[in-house]
Amino acid sequence: MQGEGLLRVTGDDGERMDAARNRRLLLDAAAEIVATCGAERLTTDAVARRAGVGKGTVFRRFGSRAGLMHALADEAGREFQQAFMSGPPPLGPGAPPLERLIAFGEASIARMRLDGQILRATEQQGGPDLEHPTQRLVRLHLAMLLRGIGVSDPEVGAYHLAAVLNAGLLLHLQDDRGMSGERLTASWAALVTALAA
Amino acid sequence: MQGEGLLRVTGDDGERMDAARNRRLLLDAAAEIVATCGAERLTTDAVARRAGVGKGTVFRRFGSRAGLMHALADEAGREFQQAFMSGPPPLGPGAPPLERLIAFGEASIARMRLDGQILRATEQQGGPDLEHPTQRLVRLHLAMLLRGIGVSDPEVGAYHLAAVLNAGLLLHLQDDRGMSGERLTASWAALVTALAA
């Protein structure tokens, strides 16, 4: 039925079969390359070649190299996302806002070990996509917690905290400057605690 | 004299005459192009052509496009730098640390109007040069003020504050999200005031 005969809907979310297949092929190829050579060495040509598709397909599916990285990061971060939105406290709901903020920073910092490279790759070049859905979700969460501790402008505050937790900075401090995760976590805790007072 | 016959020193800072001349030509050409077309539209070819030198010279002098942008930003920011290091209070020395911190943020935000474009151009691509001399100087200053208000880890705190004041974020909030300078300034003031308490 559908009302109009011109509608072409097929895949789970309106994606044609070949399109969906190629998205998976590309994401898998990209993940392999990142695992093998590191995120910085990933080139769009290489991904396309490895996935066995044309280069144009990469850009059709993901818009840009950064878009591909974002998709990769979103897959890797889904678990984290669920943890802070509906997982157990103190990261998830149930704990007081300040504790959740501290836990959020701690988890973000710890997360860098695993997929910091990918996250950093999503940030650079053309400026971070501050309005990417995932980023917005993070800020929405932070803003809620900030509101919970009585900060006067939670929206801007969320941008501030997100900036403090950006992957480029965190990786730089840990890997290049040799700062321990504990030190960064402590500094973060001091920051948000001060905001709550 | 000089002790050794192999030393070739000429310009003010050990730069050969032609090299110094070309640096100026390139900086002037770059400034013109930024003023005409905007910082994003500046290409290394165009700068070289306009300056009447080869493209290789751009990279010999500045290392990369980002390096050229840094040099440009440093020229533009020299005034600001002197203002917070040795100018009149509350930005310069003489005022209490908290007031200086607030003034620093306010000045940084106001500065975006003028050379935010160039500053943003120095930040993107390959990740910000967090260890560029100018950045280090800013952080050194912030760390001193943070120490002055009793923050426990001023070094990391300075990285945090610098992240909050980065040009990409500030321009995004002002230009893309339509936030007023006053609002950003207020949020900054609340942040550093909280840290001081």
Place this chain on the structure above:
DNA sequence: GGGTCAAGCGGACCACGGTCCGTTTTATTC
């Protein structure tokens, strides 16, 4: 002035991100 040689120069060249457009696939309709 003439010789010496590190420093500087220039532009051909390369790699990579991103675009374009003619061809192929796929879902749908009859």
Place this chain on the structure above:
DNA sequence: GAATAAAACGGACCGTGGTCCGCTTGACCC
């Protein structure tokens, strides 16, 4: 199954950042 047209495909192509290397300049010494 044949027809149809929207959607997707692929790879040649382009612009730009960055490198390389043979040639030139100019500071220093005599």
